[in-house]
Amino acid sequence: SSELTQDPTVSVALGQTVKITCQGDSLRYFYASWYQQKPGQAPVVVLSDKNNRPSGIPDRFSGSSSGSAASLTITGAQAEDEADYYCASRDSSGHYRMFGGGTKLTVL
Amino acid sequence: QVQLLESGGGVVQPGRSLTLSCVASGFTFGSYGMHWVRQAPGKGLEWVAVISYDGDNRYYADSVKGRFTISRDDSRKTLYLHMNSLRAEDTAVYSCAKDPGIVGATHFDYWGQGTLVTVSS
Numbered sequence: 001s002s003e004l005t006q007d008p009t010v011s012v013a014l015g016q017t018v019k020i021t022c023q024g025d026s027l028r029y030f031y032a033s034w035y036q037q038k039p040g041q042a043p044v045v046v047l048s049d050k051n052n053r054p055s056g057i058p059d060r061f062s063g064s065s066s067g068s069a070a071s072l073t074i075t076g077a078q079a080e081d082e083a084d085y086y087c088a089s090r091d092s093s094g095h096y097r098m099f100g101g102g103t104k105l106t107v108l
Numbered sequence: 109q110v111q112l113l114e115s116g117g118g119v120v121q122p123g124r125s126l127t128l129s130c131v132a133s134g135f136t137f138g139s140y141g142m143h144w145v146r147q148a149p150g151k152g153l154e155w156v157a158v159i160s161y162d163g164d165n166r167y168y169a170d171s172v173k174g175r176f177t178i179s180r181d182d183s184r185k186t187l188y189l190h191m192n193s194l195r196a197e198d199t200a201v202y203s204c205a206k207d208p209g210i211v212g213a214t215h216f217d218y219w220g221q222g223t224l225v226t227v228s229s
Binding site for chain 1: 153154155158167169212215216217219
């Protein structure tokens, strides 16, 4: 399969925990990476391969994977976490990259 | 620090051509693969193309294959995207992104701010 599927919208109460999921057959073979994009800004990687957090990303962001699914978890969501989140990975051949359709996170 | 600066966007008629540039600084450009990613207005991210660090390997999304060509000039630390036979659906902000250079990696570790391409008559 050459698709990554995300829920279009997710909401979370301030301070609560939210999980954003990404599904695709290629995730059985390759890790997902995760990007946060705020309006008018370039995407920022919040989780790189193997669920590593780049420098400067708060530790409330974490990741997991199982089978054909990957998840981004925000533990104790903050108002500034309201953004669009995209997963990305490779297709099953490994040569091509792809993004999920994105999840709009609303912090209530 | 790593910087990627795109240029070359603008308004172009359907069927015409346009070339985008991305000037890199803050890292050894010739040691890393580079990507183009685009985002249509109000839509999600779409990967467009990748070129390996040595230019020997290039891969394209099906939506642009045969129309777009990715290239690089390491002496100028510049990545290019040559776009032919442009269509209205190619309208998007085009951003370059750096590959981390790790075998099997799926992430893009640095992004530019992008340049807007509008295809319209």
